[in-house]
Amino acid sequence: MNAEDLFNTSIKISGADIHAQDDPYRKQEINLERQLIKKNNIIAGHLRKHFEGTQVFVVNLISAPGAGKTLLLEKTLFHFKDKPIYVITADQDSMNDANRLRRIHPNVIQINTGAFCRLDADMIYHAVHQMKPESESIVLIENVGNLLCSGAGDLGESRKVVIWSVADGEKVPLKYPMIFEQANMCLINKIDLLAHVDFNLEKARELLFKVNPEIRIINTSITKGYGLSEWVTWLTDHMPIQMDAYQ
Numbered sequence: 001m002n003a004e005d006l007f008n009t010s011i012k013i014s015g016a017d018i019h020a021q022d023d024p025y026r027k028q029e030i031n032l033e034r035q036l037i038k039k040n041n042i043i044a045g046h047l048r049k050h051f052e053g054t055q056v057f058v059v060n061l062i063s064a065p066g067a068g069k070t071l072l073l074e075k076t077l078f079h080f081k082d083k084p085i086y087v088i089t090a091d092q093d094s095m096n097d098a099n100r101l102r103r104i105h106p107n108v109i110q111i112n113t114g115a116f117c118r119l120d121a122d123m124i125y126h127a128v129h130q131m132k133p134e135s136e137s138i139v140l141i142e143n144v145g146n147l148l149c150s151g152a153g154d155l156g157e158s159r160k161v162v163i164w165s166v167a168d169g170e171k172v173p174l175k176y177p178m179i180f181e182q183a184n185m186c187l188i189n190k191i192d193l194l195a196h197v198d199f200n201l202e203k204a205r206e207l208l209f210k211v212n213p214e215i216r217i218i219n220t221s222i223t224k225g226y227g228l229s230e231w232v233t234w235l236t237d238h239m240p241i242q243m244d245a246y247q
């Protein structure tokens with residue numbers, strides 16, 4: 001049976017008392033998933049080696065839909081517009097985000113993932129091949145808007161950053177822990193809306209630290225510019241070449 005047959009015949013398991021070991025199709029599905037993860041990790045490993053060798057700092061930005069990834073990228077590109085900076089932006093279908101970003105900077109590639117819910121290392125490999133980021137540059141990746149599977153794939157990035165909008169509620173890190181466990185930094189965004197939503201910032205930070213005690217948190221309102229100097233300083237500190245070399 002080839003992969004296509006497998007997907008066509010696989011059944012979805014919804015009952016909690018049904019176990020993969022009782023279901024031959026589910027077993028095959030799991031094996032296929034394992035092979036895909038293995039392949040992804042091999043490509044991600046090559047990418048990471050390449051990025052390290054050429055001193056390219058790569059940030060994988062992950063969030064639920066509409067949390068503010070593209071707006072953050074717009075502001076970031078504007079700030080670093082004379083610097084060696086590149087963006088790979090992804091969504092299921094449309095050129096919307098790339099069109100927004102290209103008004104500010106030409107180094108933008110849009111990936112449409114179609115039925116796939118996140119970017120994988122192979123997509124990044126092809127985008128990087130096309131974009132050819134120069135040595136000692138920065139590449140920012142906007143992953144597909146979702147918290148469930150976008151955290152799952154290694155893209156060879158240097159850092160994972162998650163954006164959490166206060167409009168999505170306080171419990172998000174408990175409901176989607178994987179990405180918060182893996183992330184190096186979390187921007188708690190849209191804090192200009194705090195007066196209108198049921199979201200206690202201190203309680204949210206406590207929950208987040210329970211999931212990942214090492215995570216760095218910046219409170220932001222990207223629309224109002226709040227917290228952006230901290231974000232820019234963090235990026236600048238990680239830039240392979242000191243910014244004053246370009247001034």
Ligand SMILES: Nc1nc2c(ncn2[C@@H]2O[C@H](COP(=O)(O)OP(=O)(O)OP(=O)(O)O)[C@@H](O)[C@H]2O)c(=O)[nH]1
Nearest residue numbers: 064065066067068069070071145189190221222223
């Ligand atoms: N009030 C408020 N709105 C914001 C803030 N940041 C982003 N937004 C708004 O939220 C909406 C979505 O922002 P985007 O940057 O497009 O979000 P995204 O994460 O790129 O969305 P997807 O690509 O669809 O996943 C836009 O209307 C933004 O103006 C913020 O700090 N405060």
Ligand SMILES: [Mg+2]
Nearest residue numbers: 069070097142
């Ligand atoms: Mg976007």
